Amino acid sequence: MITPEEIAELVVQIRREHGLPVSPFEIDEIRYDKEEGKLFIIAHDRTDKSVIIGSSLVIGKLREALGVKLVSVYTTLDLILKRRQLEESLRFAEEHGLNFLIPIIKAEMNFPPRKWPRIGRKTHGMVFLTFNASAMLGFARAFNVQGNVYGVRYSFPKLSFTPVDRPVREVFFPNEDFLRRLAKEDDAELVISEFTFPAKGEDVVMINPMRFLKIGYFETKYLFGESRPAIFSKEDLVNYVISLVKDGLMEATDGARIIRWGWRR
Structure with a gap:
């Protein structure tokens, strides 16, 4: 060695x-x-x-x-901060009966390397596509969350999803109230999207897997690939990147590259 x-x-x-x-x-x-x-x-x-x-x-x-x-x-x-978040996520999973997520949380506590177990239990949930759309779909597969996939109309033309007429801002910042209502219509136990928080569990459980497991942009790109929305606000893009960099989920160099891409569109 x-x-x-x-x-x-x-x-x-x-x-x-x-x-x-x-x-x-x-x-x-x-x-x-x-x-x-x-x-x-x-x-x-x-x-x-x-x-x-x-x-x-x-x-x-x-x-x-x-x-x-x-x-x-x-x-x-990095690893100390990650473990602190994982300890909070473990308590959340235990309190809200998300037992299927506990093996993944515990595996992440030993990262690196990353060794996720296969999740056998299927959970009925839904995904709302945001900037890291490929990552949201990848996390849903890893968690064995199956159900409808939604997104802002015209946002990801190369991906398969049910389009909804929502403000373009929600390509980066999904609306909790709207998704809560949509989840109830779908009888979904869990909503996966890029919320500004790791997890909330009121009448519907909402999780941002990147924050919940403290897995940053670079890692999700490596794990699940990279996606780019076809429509977006440049101001929202900058605010989104700043929030990820501030919270340690994106390197400043990646953030600068993404903003440059957005400004050239």
Whole structure:
């Protein structure tokens, strides 16, 4: 098993070879998923993480040098904050009888690596498509939530869903009251969408899986692919990106790339 010291030497070597400054950095831990060929570097803090990633150049060269399929970098603080959210999500699942989600929550507590169990019980729910539409559909499959899929009319022409006439803002910020009424009409136990909260459980349970499991944009893109709405407000896009970056669910570089894409549309 490769050690943190060996990874650190490689990082320094790669940075020097490519004319990048060599700043001090710390690696707290290395985890390797042999089955999937994935290496996970746990850096001490975000500054250390930036040195290791090196604008994607260093991490790409690391992957080549180590002969692995994927190299991902997290910080010790990232994992501490993730565990705190997962502890809250576990209590929510227990309080609201969402026992089928408990194995996934507990598996995420051991991340990285990610080893989700297969969920056998089918749950009747619904999905409302938002910016990360592919991710919302992917989470529904992973949770074995089956039911109707809705979205703002004309928002995702390449995806199959039932269109509803809703304000374009809801491509980013779904309306709780509307979805609560729609869920009752569908007799859905659970609604999956990109709510601004991890979960709520009044008469209908609503979950944003990204916040509920604290899985960010980059990871969902890797897990389920990337989607782009055909219609949206540029102002809403900026506010959406800012909220994800602020809450640690999106890297600022990804946010800048998405905003640039939106402004060129």
